[in-house]
Amino acid sequence: MRVLALDIGERRIGIAVSDPRGAIASPVCVLPAADVLANAPSWRRVLEDWEPELLVCGLPLTLGGEEGPQAVDISGKARAIAARCALPLEFCDERLSSAEAKRILHEQGLSEKDMRGKVDMVAASLFLQSWLDAGQTDRA
Numbered sequence: 001m002r003v004l005a006l007d008i009g010e011r012r013i014g015i016a017v018s019d020p021r022g023a024i025a026s027p028v029c030v031l032p033a034a035d036v037l038a039n040a041p042s043w044r045r046v047l048e049d050w051e052p053e054l055l056v057c058g059l060p061l062t063l064g065g066e067e068g069p070q071a072v073d074i075s076g077k078a079r080a081i082a083a084r085c086a087l088p089l090e091f092c093d094e095r096l097s098s099a100e101a102k103r104i105l106h107e108q109g110l111s112e113k114d115m116r117g118k119v120d121m122v123a124a125s126l127f128l129q130s131w132l133d134a135g136q137t138d139r140a
Contacts, residue, residue, distance in 0.1 A: 004052035005128035014120025058094025
């Protein structure tokens with residue numbers, strides 16, 4: 001089962017995808033949040049190219065594991081996106097995924113400026129990989 005992951009931010013949405021077996025996550029791209037929310041051609045092209053069967057959206061829980069205002073906002077946007085593209089939706093804890101993505105990109109020698117735009121798709125691939133490793137495709 002191919003899964004598409006979304007790291008939804010205020011301005012950008014990082015996108016990652018699994019392989020067809022649902023075993024390995026890879027970063028895909030970053031799109032303006034407004035484009036994805038409006039079902040713009042760039043977003044529809046991602047859906048056509050990858051043909052996902054499921055969306056997994058990162059949910060920014062608090063360090064205590066609770067849903068704060070940001071998580072409520074993100075889940076509303078994710079539900080709207082999933083409804084527009086008629087795909088089932090699951091949520092995944094994305095705590096600290098952006099920090100880990102920045103660490104990985106920094107280790108690869110990227111500057112803060114060069115990281116901009118890459119962090120979101122790497123973060124999406126990190127939490128998607130965790131979701132896949134936990135065997136979530138078995139219950140989806």
